[in-house]
Amino acid sequence: MIYYVISWILEILLIAVPLLVAVAYFTLAERKVIASIQRRRGPNVVGMWGLLQPLADGLKLLVKESILPSNSNTVLFVIAPILTFLLSLLGWAVIPFGEATVLSDLNIGLLYIFAVSSLGVYGIITSGWASNSKYAFLGALRSAAQMVSYEVSIGLIIISVLLCAGSLNLTKIIVAQESIWYIIPLFPVFLMFFISALAETNRAPFDLPEAEAELVAGYNVEYSAMGFALFFLGEYANILMMCALCSILFLGGWLPPFAFLPFTLIPGPLWFGLKVAFMAFAFIWIRAAYPRYRYDQLMRLGWKVFLPLSLAWVLFTAGILVGFDWYPLY
Amino acid sequence: MNIEALLFYIFSSIAIVSGIMVISSRNPMHSVLFLVLVFCNAAGLLILLEVEFLAMLFLVVYVGAIAVLFLFVVMMLNIRVTELNESILRYIPIGGLILLIFLFEILSVINGDLVPFFSSKLFLFESDNLILNQDLNIVFWTNQIDPTSNVEALGMVLYTYYVYAFIVASLILLVAMIGAILLTMRKRTNVRKQEIFDQVYGNINTKVRYVN
Numbered sequence: 272m273i274y275y276v277i278s279w280i281l282e283i284l285l286i287a288v289p290l291l292v293a294v295a296y297f298t299l300a301e302r303k304v305i306a307s308i309q310r311r312r313g314p315n316v317v318g319m320w321g322l323l324q325p326l327a328d329g330l331k332l333l334v335k336e337s338i339l340p341s342n343s344n345t346v347l348f349v350i351a352p353i354l355t356f357l358l359s360l361l362g363w364a365v366i367p368f369g370e371a372t373v374l375s376d377l378n379i380g381l382l383y384i385f386a387v388s389s390l391g392v393y394g395i396i397t398s399g400w401a402s403n404s405k406y407a408f409l410g411a412l413r414s415a416a417q418m419v420s421y422e423v424s425i426g427l428i429i430i431s432v433l434l435c436a437g438s439l440n441l442t443k444i445i446v447a448q449e450s451i452w453y454i455i456p457l458f459p460v461f462l463m464f465f466i467s468a469l470a471e472t473n474r475a476p477f478d479l480p481e482a483e484a485e486l487v488a489g490y491n492v493e494y495s496a497m498g499f500a501l502f503f504l505g506e507y508a509n510i511l512m513m514c515a516l517c518s519i520l521f522l523g524g525w526l527p528p529f530a531f532l533p534f535t536l537i538p539g540p541l542w543f544g545l546k547v548a549f550m551a552f553a554f555i556w557i558r559a560a561y562p563r564y565r566y567d568q569l570m571r572l573g574w575k576v577f578l579p580l581s582l583a584w585v586l587f588t589a590g591i592l593v594g595f596d597w598y599p600l601y
Numbered sequence: 602m603n604i605e606a607l608l609f610y611i612f613s614s615i616a617i618v619s620g621i622m623v624i625s626s627r628n629p630m631h632s633v634l635f636l637v638l639v640f641c642n643a644a645g646l647l648i649l650l651e652v653e654f655l656a657m658l659f660l661v662v663y664v665g666a667i668a669v670l671f672l673f674v675v676m677m678l679n680i681r682v683t684e685l686n687e688s689i690l691r692y693i694p695i696g697g698l699i700l701l702i703f704l705f706e707i708l709s710v711i712n713g714d715l716v717p718f719f720s721s722k723l724f725l726f727e728s729d730n731l732i733l734n735q736d737l738n739i740v741f742w743t744n745q746i747d748p749t750s751n752v753e754a755l756g757m758v759l760y761t762y763y764v765y766a767f768i769v770a771s772l773i774l775l776v777a778m779i780g781a782i783l784l785t786m787r788k789r790t791n792v793r794k795q796e797i798f799d800q801v802y803g804n805i806n807t808k809v810r811y812v813n
Binding site: 344347377378379382383385386389390392393396397400408412415416419422426439567568571 | 630637661752
């Protein structure tokens with residue numbers, strides 16, 4: 272019994288700790304890539320090529336003073352960042368990193384990820400309300416409305432993928448892509464999923480919740496030190512989660528692009544990591560390249576463009592699958 | 602005590618306590634958050650019953666969508682902390698009536714199949730588990746189900762035998778949605794709106810005019 276518990280905890284730590292390291296270096300990668308797009312050097316002082324910069328940042332946030340605003344709702348104010356951070360870690364329990372390399376091979380893994388990501392709104396909305404500040408409140412309202420609206424189209428896109436795969440199990444979805452990655456037959460859906468993922472994680476060009484020109488920094492204005500760090504980690508872990516989901520649903524997870532020799536030498540988890548890194552690079556690239564949307568444009572894109580289009584794609588996919596008798600047998 | 606029973610007690614006790622907190626907390630925001638906690642624990646109970654698809658739908662629909670809208674409304678309405686003491690007695694008759702109805706429903710569902718007592722051998726426990734023999738007519742319903750996954754089982758039934766009920770339910774929801782939109786929609790005149798289609802399909806000849 273005790274060994275079981277210890278191995279259980281070790282397994283969880285083996286996912287969570289590398290994830291946190293990945294998040295730390297994702298922030299560094301973001302600063303470096305944006306810097307090179309804008310022809311700057313980026314952080315290059317702490318450590319070799321600035322490689323220790325995220326650790327220095329983390330240490331700084333850890334030793335700073337946590338400020339509790341006097342008029343805030345203290346309990347909710349403290350709970351909100353913890354909730355955001357926890358929920359961003361929860362989804363990783365079902366991500367298959369390689370063949371049979373998964374913490375929990377859930378039958379309904381895709382639905383689980385969807386449920387966890389839909390719970391992510393609560394951390395944001397609670398923090399905005401509990402801080403008792405206008406900027407935080409407006410940021411939280413914007414962010415929550417945005418996440419709820421884009422979740423609809425993400426759900427429909429997930430449905431059209433799982434129609435092709437015939438299962439909600441992430442491992443089975445990847446195995447179903449052995450002959451062809453879903454990015455090729457479902458390319459428009461991939462684009463829609465990518466854009467919705469940008470909006471869902473509040474990234475540029477949809478980073479209205481933290482539009483620094485109008486709202487100082489969105490829902491986390493009042494947070495300092497560890498509270499802010501937890502929000503930051505949660506947000507970036509969510510971005511990586513979306514990248515991982517994108518590479519599982521459309522880029523074939525751990526599968527190599529071609530199943531013959533030079534490609535099959537590289538082990539599966541490495542392919543998965545490469546795909547996630549590529550998607551993360553695309554997230555950063557878009558942040559550096561595009562200006563911010565206006566809020567009504569954002570809502571129009573979500574409800575009037577993506578919702579009908581993704582619904583139509585679900586019907587189209589189902590029609591094709593039934594019409595050509597291609598639906599997967601389970 | 603095995604781990605499932607332990608989890609059951611944890612989930613159900615948290616659900617009951619936070620259910621009480623929903624109606625007794627003074628701050629409406631706290632009430633909604635406790636309601637969310639009740640939903641989450643109910644989802645946990647559903648997972649213990651091995652109906653994981655329903656549990657996830659519970660989380661997605663109730664927690665992820667409906668409770669968020671609740672929270673929005675409560676936040677936007679700016680309700681002050683309510684005076685609890687003056688109004689609680691007014692709700693006792695109707696609340697008690699509803700409580701009695703629910704109690705009656707639960708008691709009418711519980712019958713000999715579900716309750717292991719009232720037979721010749723009372724409380725027959727060996728090791729951790731309740732022993733099943735013919736005298737004790739307890740039925741573990743979850744073990745009676747075929748080992749297909751939840752989604753397949755539900756889909757098989759929902760889209761074949763109950764297809765008309767399913768379509769009618771969705772039409773009712775559609776009518777409700779259209780009604781809500783109709784009630785809140787008002788046409789405003791003299792508003793300059795952005796015509797995105799027009800903008801996208803314009804070019805320099807149609808959009809730029811030479812002014813002397």
